[in-house]
Amino acid sequence: DTKRFDGKVTLVTGAAGNIGLATAERLAASGSAIALLDLGGAKLDDAVAKVARAGVTARGYACDVTDAAQVQEIVDRVVADFGRIDFLFNNAGYQGAFAPVHAYPTEDFSRVMTINVCGAFHVLQAVARHMVGRNFGRIVNTASMAGVGGPPNMAGYAASKFAIVGLTQTASKDLAPYNIRVNAISPAFMGPGFMWDRQVELQAKAGSQYFSSDPKVVAEQMINSVPMRRYGDITEIPGVVEFLLGDDSSYMTGVNLPIAGG
Template sequence: MNMEQQVVIITGAGSGIGREAAKLLAKKDKALVLVDFDEKNGQDTLSVVKKHQQHAIFVQADVAKSQDVKKYVDAAKETFGRIDAFINNAGVLSPPALLGDLDEETFDRVISVNLKGAFLGLKYVLKEMEQQQSGVIVNTASAAGIQGQPYLGGYAASKHGVVGLTKTAAIEYGPSGIRVNAICPGGVMTNMTKGLASSPEENGPLRRLADPIEVANVIAFLISPEASYVNGAVITIDGGLTS
């Protein structure tokens, strides 16, 4: 591996934004550590990525479990020697429900994956990056992380938390040469959003959902040298939905 080749971990790489980011970054000659809970989806992404980039591995992991997070961090270090960028992207939705009807088990699951999973990723990756005195992290929040989201209260709570973690980490670790930013997509055409019905008006001024590549393009910019002074930013990618 070229020692100048950027090593990137992507969680939630098995589908949606994570898979599209993996495909794009493979074409940009990044060494990749692909992480997903779903073994089949993760391996499928790896097969696609391998057409462009041989320096790629897949690690099956539940991001809500410390031992699994340590596993993918250790795999990155053992395989590539360092971690240059971290796309902290894994997440789940819950069936739409009023807060009063949202069951506790569903709420706990959404918070566990979306918020605790993001926290654990930060916790263990930041330690490695701090030793290196370099690195860049992109956390996937949501438009629901900066405004209320009717019928998706648990999801909105989790993504508001991701925004808070992002801003805190950016302040704490900026002096160590580490940049931490968040992206806030609106509606994106992924398997996760297929069950959510919406009218064109609900998708914002552009009257459509985003293609995952439109989000991946912003991720690729944020981990690049061109974004070297972007830190602590919360970037909406929602077609003007939250304007």
């Protein structure tokens, strides 16, 4: 029984997190071998075990994407272990603090930019160097609707995700001659769970004219801003990534697909 990604090798970053793991599991179910990159520890080990249940080769790589030299070393190791990298899901990220721009903690702004922008660049660059040599590659970066319209109280995150959209567009042009397509996804409100709760709570605490100071009301305000009147489920993301990695999107590059309920 053949699967669409049999024989493919995918590198997923942020692979121990919600979106990374769900997507790694989906791509594994479609036959791809998976290299899971995340900070390490039991969370990464658990993710590797879950992905391996699909019957594909799955290996974990502890790596901090903010360290360019370490990223290059890990990408080289993945290539040595698996023979190549066909697909990259460049997804590690951090949401940052919630505060109006004039009160936003300066160190946190740097941290968000270093993880979300420099980290994504390091991974994209190291993997692209390999893909250019093979004249084949498909890359999906995780942006956010916060990188399409800046939400209140999220200066670091919004700036970082706008940067990801720009990086996606430029990389798509630079890499098009090498048969490498580069696209992005932009999830909006995803829930339930930790990210949703954190967001609702911190928007309430940030105290702005845009949201109530009561987290329950903030949750309603956010949902009411969505045409489909609900948050997205994590399971609604992996199929979109699979579409952008696979041949159904063969004439698409440099796009940023919203996954946002309208």
